[in-house]
């Protein structure tokens with residue numbers, strides 16, 4: 001809601017109040033409109049101040065509404081215009097944040113005064129939408145095309161100082177902005193407003209406008225491949241140049257409707273809430289993110305080229321080759337990312353586990369809080385890990401590999417099993433490249449980065465390969481299960497991945513990062529097929545995608561059904577942050593809900609019938625239970641299929 005207060009000195013105050021972040025719900029919008037009407041019809045009111053309660057101006061439209069009928073016409077844009085046209089001056093007194101629709105309310109005001117710590121911006125693009133309540137038409141008029149394009153397409157939030165320099169804010173203060181706003185409003189009661197109405201301005205002209213747009217189109221296509229919102233944002237901004245305001249806002253609306261109704265927006269908004277939900281973990285023993293406290297950091301580990309010999313936890317094999325210790329205080333160092341040394345120095349399983357992956361040559365980390373017996377006497381460090389490197393933290397039980405490395409193995413197996421069969425390995429990659437399944441390609445890169453010898457050692461330890469393998473074991477079977485010996489053969493040929501300059505790919509040099517397909521591997525694969533009489537065949541793109549992906553989704557259902565992951569959202573957040581799953585697809589669980597559980601079940605049944613020696617294709621009981629309910633919404637899954645006894 002929004003409160004209306006009559007203030008002395010001919011002023012009225014409209015204060016948005018909708019905890020926790022004063023998001024714009026229908027009630028808030030109605031409250032602001034009502035306040036505005038009261039102020040307009042009260043002839044003793046000469047100016048209006050708008051602010052937010054509890055030190056927060058407004059975090060934008062309530063994201064929940066984009067999945068309700070209200071989104072079809074929030075009416076926020078009309079309100080923004082009404083504010084601009086108002087004959088009485090409106091002053092926005094901004095504190096905390098003015099984001100998205102919150103910034104649009106501020107742009108609708110004639111003056112903007114903000115506290116120095118205020119964050120402002122248009123993060124809509126990160127939610128798969130655009131600033132559709134006049135933001136794409138007003139901001140370019142106020143600060144020019146290049147700066148507006150930058151803010152709108154990146155979604156980045158900026159501090160008041162920068163916003164002031166850009167011309168978004170009129171004044172930055174370091175005391176109470178409401179007090180300052182009220183004081184200021186008293187000085188402008190009779191000032192003309194025409195020049196303060198942004199809608200009446202023309203977009204500042206720059207000589208090479210077309211080139212600017214072409215460059216930004218190219219930039220976002222490269223930076224956000226597959227995402228539709230950034231390009232659509234540019235189109236909306238373009239409308240501010242091409243058309244007068246009244247036409248521009250219509251185009252903005254059409255483009256906003258297109259985005260709001262897209263699957264990408266739904267996925268991105270789901271991801272927003274899933275991350276917040278996942279961070280609020282708790283355990284059956286009562287430990288939770290609320291009771292967590294920060295542990296002191298004495299050292300940090302930095303991901304780099306150096307080999308550290310001090311780590312001896314099996315959990316750390318993946319990162320072992322890449323970690324060394326440096327004194328505390330080092331956060332980021334070139335391309336290296338800091339990790340918390342206590343994680344490494346204490347017994348790792350007590351507290352945290354970490355995992356690395358790479359995407360496009362960069363390193364990423366995510367952390368798992370691992371429950372060990374000692375944990376009950378510890379307070380968990382929730383904030384240290386996530387705050388230091390701004391990462392998500394997900395609770396998984398001890399034996400974290402259930403979630404992490406099982407997924408990795410399944411992804412790899414799925415792709416390997418297929419690509420020994422196809423005529424050309426390239427087919428798999430090209431099928432996967434343009435889609436969600438790009439993560440499968442990355443798996444090979446991750447394996448090369450981590451070192452193929454790591455898995456090899458593990459498999460030798462399990463007696464799956466090496467000297468412990470009973471003589472006479474068929475190369476491609478372990479018991480009744482299909483086994484792919486290719487990674488073992490690669491290791492036997494000294495191809496350990498990036499560190500040896502060869503693995504699934506070839507690299508520019510040992511430890512080099514520049515990778516390219518290796519003709520050796522193609523030749524090897526065709527010999528391999530000949531040796532094992534594998535008939536190459538054309539495998540349709542659909543089959544490649546389904547077999548790779550549905551096996552992984554199946555595993556996620558198994559993990560859920562066994563109480564290893566706390567919720568589908570947790571699994572999705574792991575995938576989004578740990579594996580580079582395209583955010584605009586929400587994560588494997590969200591994706592499953594969009595495909596339909598019965599479709600996934602049917603396909604798995606079909607592929608399992610065809611490949612009974614690939615257990616990952618056997619539909620999990622949990623999936624079967626859920627599919628029996630049709631395609632229930634993800635939020636309902638755990639209620640419908642029964643909550644398994646938690647292993648957390």
Ligand SMILES: CCCCCCCC/C=C\C/C=C/C(=O)SCCNC(=O)CCNC(=O)[C@H](O)C(C)(C)COP(=O)(O)OP(=O)(O)OC[C@H]1O[C@@H](n2cnc3c(N)ncnc32)[C@H](O)[C@@H]1OP(=O)(O)O
Pocket residue numbers: 020021023059060061062063064071072073074076097099100101102123124127129130131132133253256257260261273276277
């Ligand atoms: C058919 C279609 C027709 C189309 C018509 C036009 C469509 C376009 C119309 C209008 C354009 C405007 C769009 C928008 O404004 S979209 C929203 C833009 N704003 C954001 O993206 C901000 C999102 N929030 C954040 O970035 C952060 O939450 C924060 C910086 C505000 C605060 O961060 P922090 O302190 O770290 O707290 P949390 O992130 O944990 O958040 C606290 C709490 O608040 C909830 N929340 C935050 N923002 C929103 C929001 N905008 N809507 C709803 N809820 C929000 C968050 O979920 C947390 O809740 P909790 O988990 O229950 O505690």
